Amino acid sequence: MNEIDIPTFFYGTAWKAEKTERLTYEAFEMGFAGIDTANQRKHYYEEGVGRAIKRFLETGIKKREELFIQTKFTFASGQDHRKPYDENAPYAIQVRQSFENSLQHLDLNYIDSYILHGPFTGDGLTEEDWETWEAMEHLQKAGAVKCLGVSNFNLAQLQELYGRAKLKPSFIQNRCFAALGWDIAIRDFCKERRIRYQGFSLLTANRNELSHPGIAMISKKYKRTIPQIVFRFIQQIGAIPLTGTSSRQHMQEDLSIYDFELTPEELAQVEQIGLD
Numbered sequence: 001m002n003e004i005d006i007p008t009f010f011y012g013t014a015w016k017a018e019k020t021e022r023l024t025y026e027a028f029e030m031g032f033a034g035i036d037t038a039n040q041r042k043h044y045y046e047e048g049v050g051r052a053i054k055r056f057l058e059t060g061i062k063k064r065e066e067l068f069i070q071t072k073f074t075f076a077s078g079q080d081h082r083k084p085y086d087e088n089a090p091y092a093i094q095v096r097q098s099f100e101n102s103l104q105h106l107d108l109n110y111i112d113s114y115i116l117h118g119p120f121t122g123d124g125l126t127e128e129d130w131e132t133w134e135a136m137e138h139l140q141k142a143g144a145v146k147c148l149g150v151s152n153f154n155l156a157q158l159q160e161l162y163g164r165a166k167l168k169p170s171f172i173q174n175r176c177f178a179a180l181g182w183d184i185a186i187r188d189f190c191k192e193r194r195i196r197y198q199g200f201s202l203l204t205a206n207r208n209e210l211s212h213p214g215i216a217m218i219s220k221k222y223k224r225t226i227p228q229i230v231f232r233f234i235q236q237i238g239a240i241p242l243t244g245t246s247s248r249q250h251m252q253e254d255l256s257i258y259d260f261e262l263t264p265e266e267l268a269q270v271e272q273i274g275l276d
């Protein structure tokens with residue numbers, strides 16, 4: 001993973017439906033290089049992402065190796081009727097079918113990051129999880145994916161996976177709650193093991209906390225929006241924020257956060273905001 005240039009900000013493509021291609025292309029135009037999607041038609045339109053990638057690469061502004069494309073394998077329980085595999089097949093075959101389908105959708109010959117889109121159940125890891133992870137490991141060994149990761153895992157599940165997996169996860173992507181110290185227990189586990197934490201729903205999951213006067217004061221001091229403060233905070237604590245904005249202006253604002261830094265005291269203040 002260390003040899004790969006990993007963007008410090010990802011654009012998330014969930015819930016975009018027919019707007020996916022246009023918004024993904026706009027994200028590229030505005031400067032996003034990291035794109036997150038999934039082969040889960042229920043919430044994502046992976047083919048739209050693929051068309052945007054193709055169009056953008058044709059402009060010559062960036063080469064394929066300068067983009068970071070992340071997609072996911074989703075168990076049947078997280079899919080609707082449009083499953084990208086035979087759900088009665090063994091999990092190794094489901095992973096292979098879903099992955100090959102993703103390559104077709106995205107018009108790519110490799111994926112930068114392949115994510116297990118949630119464990120099979122909410123309690124521990126099952127044989128289904130292990131069969132699936134092993135199939136994902138084969139993809140990485142074959143060079144078809146550069147990094148593996150998981151999404152929507154709790155700390156115990158991540159610990160179990162890390163302890164037993166032959167190829168360790170490079171990423172975890174979770175809904176990030178300020179009320180849990182911005183997922184501090186998992187982030188601490190990740191720091192010690194060089195797993196990169198990706199946080200999503202940073203704004204929508206924390207509406208109450210982001211109305212805290214402390215955040216408003218920091219926002220006023222730096223003359224930045226509250227979302228800009230949150231995204232910069234996430235970056236400075238060593239995590240990768242995801243934004244799913246449909247606004248071109250907000251895309252520009254999201255990427256305009258590299259010319260200021262929060263102080264250690266301000267970082268601590270934001271980290272504690274949901275714990276008061």
